[in-house]
Amino acid sequence: MTPLEEILHKRIAAEGPMSIAEYMSLCLMHPQYGYYPTRDPLGAAGDFITAPEVSQMFGELLGLCLAQCWMDQGRPETFVLAELGPGRGTLMADATRAMRGVPGMLEAARLHLVETSPRLRDEQRRRLGPLMPVWHESVADLPEAPLFLLANEFFDALPIRQFLRAGDAWAERVVGLRDGALRFGLTEPVAQAALAPRLADTSEGDLVETCAPAQGIAEELGRRIAAHGGAALIVDYGAERSLGDTFQALRRHERADPLAAPGEADLTAHVDFGALAEAAPCAHTQLTPQGLFLERLGITDRARALAAKLSGAALESHVAAHRRLTHPAEMGSLFKTLGFFPEGATPPPGLLT
Ligand code: SAH
Numbered sequence: 001m002t003p004l005e006e007i008l009h010k011r012i013a014a015e016g017p018m019s020i021a022e023y024m025s026l027c028l029m030h031p032q033y034g035y036y037p038t039r040d041p042l043g044a045a046g047d048f049i050t051a052p053e054v055s056q057m058f059g060e061l062l063g064l065c066l067a068q069c070w071m072d073q074g075r076p077e078t079f080v081l082a083e084l085g086p087g088r089g090t091l092m093a094d095a096t097r098a099m100r101g102v103p104g105m106l107e108a109a110r111l112h113l114v115e116t117s118p119r120l121r122d123e124q125r126r127r128l129g130p131l132m133p134v135w136h137e138s139v140a141d142l143p144e145a146p147l148f149l150l151a152n153e154f155f156d157a158l159p160i161r162q163f164l165r166a167g168d169a170w171a172e173r174v175v176g177l178r179d180g181a182l183r184f185g186l187t188e189p190v191a192q193a194a195l196a197p198r199l200a201d202t203s204e205g206d207l208v209e210t211c212a213p214a215q216g217i218a219e220e221l222g223r224r225i226a227a228h229g230g231a232a233l234i235v236d237y238g239a240e241r242s243l244g245d246t247f248q249a250l251r252r253h254e255r256a257d258p259l260a261a262p263g264e265a266d267l268t269a270h271v272d273f274g275a276l277a278e279a280a281p282c283a284h285t286q287l288t289p290q291g292l293f294l295e296r297l298g299i300t301d302r303a304r305a306l307a308a309k310l311s312g313a314a315l316e317s318h319v320a321a322h323r324r325l326t327h328p329a330e331m332g333s334l335f336k337t338l339g340f341f342p343e344g345a346t347p348p349p350g351l352l353t
Helices: 003-015 020-029 056-072 090-099 118-131 193-199 212-228 273-279 290-296 299-307 312-326
Strands: 079-084 109-114 134-136 147-152 161-166 169-178 181-186 207-210 230-239 248-251 254-256 266-268 335-340
Touching: 003 020, 003 169, 003 181, 020 161, 020 169, 020 266, 056 090, 056 147, 056 230, 056 290, 056 299, 056 312, 079 090, 090 109, 090 118, 090 147, 109 118, 147 212, 161 193, 193 207, 212 230, 212 273, 212 335, 230 273, 273 335, 290 299, 290 312, 290 335, 299 312
Parallel strands: 079 109, 079 147, 109 134, 147 230
Antiparallel strands: 161 169, 161 207, 169 181, 230 335, 248 254, 248 266
């Protein structure tokens, strides 16, 4: 048993089954035994690899996309450049390196990072230290100012709840104990006001996922961008509407049972982009698949320029990275970009309009 498993067993024995959100929060964020606070999960030796770790091109293009938004909005003299869940700091390091080519931008930027893991904050400090970042526990703590923000594979880590439709009511999927082991179970169905709109597009036995923290964060970002200007680029895997069980565990690059080793595996769920867009009135209504987004931002030209300096194994891995980021069979269509920008402003380049 992992130390966290013992804690979970005791908690469930005392208080009864817990929601998947509570299980996910404890597994990912328990200060002593949680997944994120105890390790750097990224990279070949970790559990998963993200787009910025695949190639520098990802961060460069997202950085230039924000730079164009900053110019289109009249180059605000001081602004908050922010990232949610910056991991190793690679995305922001690549983005700001690209922004150096834009006169005045970095001078105007104040870097703010929202990150709960002390371990990953240390990694971020190593890469981004010279930019003097300020760390925050939550989006609510960011300063009120024009906000230009990136979030890659952040929203998928936020705790979800799952509901199974039974008539016009919903049974919640919970984590309980059976025969001394963690097991999924279902509560008695009850009406759920928040899920009333989903009665129109689901049928008996369908499972839907909700993520209240994600909606709260989207609302807060939307409010700030509408009030002060700015833009947000949210990249993640997911769909327009949540439907079906997407709760998953990854361990050493393999799918795992989410209940098998609490605290030792990364737990995620697909992002319900429709719910984010509804929570933030300044969200763009159309999602752009990652592959298309990067193509429209010029990844092929950038890939060619980098390829010119490479040969042998380095060239091969560069070509594979380009494919991995953009090809529909890899990250190109499962991953999507949602943009936020103020009403009347020019949309961020690359997004479908
Ligand atoms: N964006 C990075 C890392 C993705 S992993 C990349 O693309 O490589 C998810 C990141 O979000 C980690 O840095 C993790 O510590 C952070 N994170 C997860 N849940 C969080 C929360 N509730 N608040 C703040 N940061 C969180």
